[in-house]
Amino acid sequence: MSTLLQIDGLRTVFDTSEGEAVAVDGLELSIAQGETVGIVGESGCGKSVTALSVMRLIQSPPGRIAAGRILFEGRDLLALNEKQMRSVRGNEIAMVFQEPMTSLNPVFPVGAQVGEALRIHRGLGRAEAEREAVRMLKLVEIPEAAARARDYPHQLSGGMRQRVMIAMALSCEPKLLIADEPTTALDVTIQAQVLDLLGALKERIGMAVMLITHDLGVVAEQAERVIVMYAGRVVEEGPVDRVLASPVHPYTRGLLASQPALGQEHGELKTIPGMVPRLTELPAGCRFRDRCDRAEPRCSSTDPALTDCGPAHRAACIVTTEEES
């Protein structure tokens, strides 16, 4: 499989009153064509900022992409001008946002909104776009699609709205779909439906998916590869089954340990002590060491690099990767 998206040394910062907050710091990441990659991590670890950086939707000011390359099919997206970038957004790379309740414009029927990308990128007329929008709404399994297309967002439930969002994102058959916590705002049964739908559509269109979530269960089901982020960096990456079965980085282990399992109702739920460090004052050396149960004195001086610890499996911890090899 050839590489679709290749991020090299991405550094996205936000200027705050307390100094520069480094949200993404030297991120390396690649996604192959048709591949689903899960990106997991706590809130504030840089997942969404990574997604917005790829779309070049970082609000500036205060945010800016300070360094790095984002190669999409070999083209550096950061070198494109605004007009060229607009022809990529919604067309070759599309995004599904976290909040289906607020991501649709309240004053237009959903059909018109689904058709909007088609009118922009495919040059369809109003009527044609509307017809195509109904077809898309059918594709995302919205019952009575033609009637629903004339509904306004407030008339639809959360799950329906998220389907509409997916229909919007997929309308131009993008090569890469970025789904930023697409199911966080939905209840559990609807979550499963939406995820299954996403998986089926991915097969059908043959697109790659960057699935951002903090739910490891979602990753296990949907993704082929998983990338664990912590404080703006990749701390572990590898095939899903491998990473989830034998995690190497203490942070990944902590994440897995803090997942509740069905039928295991006794005992307290494990947590990782402490919080993500403040992005304006990141510690030298390993950024996880203050919360890590395996921390050693050398962790505060050495910046851990991603090290091979199995087939296609890499982790950034100097202590545990030594044990693995």
Next chain:
Amino acid sequence: MKTLRTAFHNRLTVAGGVVVAILIVVAVAAPMLAPYDYAELDAARVLEAPSPAHILGTDGLGRDVLSRMIYGARVSLLVGFVSAGLASVIGVALGAVAGYFGGRVDTLIMRLVDVMLCFPTFFLILAVIAYLDSSIWNIMVVIGVTSWMGVCRLVRAEFLALKKRDFMVAAEGLGVRPLWIILRHGLPNAMAPVFVAFILGVAGAILTESSLSFLGIGVQPPDPSWGNMLTEGKATIEVAWWLSVFPGCAILLTVLGYNLLGEGLRDVLDPRLRNR
């Protein structure tokens, strides 16, 4: 519908609405409602007090005051709507651009607003009209061009908030052009305060036009406007009170009507002020 029902709950808003509605009907149907031609002279019936033949009396040239006032309503309506409309268009355009793009564009536009607000607007208008013809169209343009700042600030504030809304970012994520995002996704969500500002702007424009006409640089006789009728009446106020009182009341009622309607709609459209 709920909005309308809420609006009807407030009697003052309804009163304002009724006044405005009556004025619009009078202005539109002026030729049918006016008992006489507004410019028709009658040397035999000069300065006649209100009587069944001339309900509001006659002026110094024997013209029917009621007919002149009815045609004067046309001037008020035209000036009010065109001026406030022009001010709204300028204010919305600049405010949307400033709020959406931010940065230097925003700074530039907001400083322009500050500068415009520093001018004593009325004297600016006087100066401009002194150079140009004092035609009604010039007056409307000048009033419009000097009264857009309030709308501009309102719309900028709306866009500053809108810009952060998810659907605006989502539209950008679909590759929608900024201009299109502003027009299609932003504006429809920012129109409520603009609508209120427009109604209040109509009242302000009517008042400005009356003042200009009163000073003799607005609508020129024999064309009637409530302002120039007041001027004509002021020389004879001791013998013919009706020449000043009726146009004065008309201005008062009109401005009051638009203001009540505007304020009432603001309460209805702004949920924070509801149920007070």
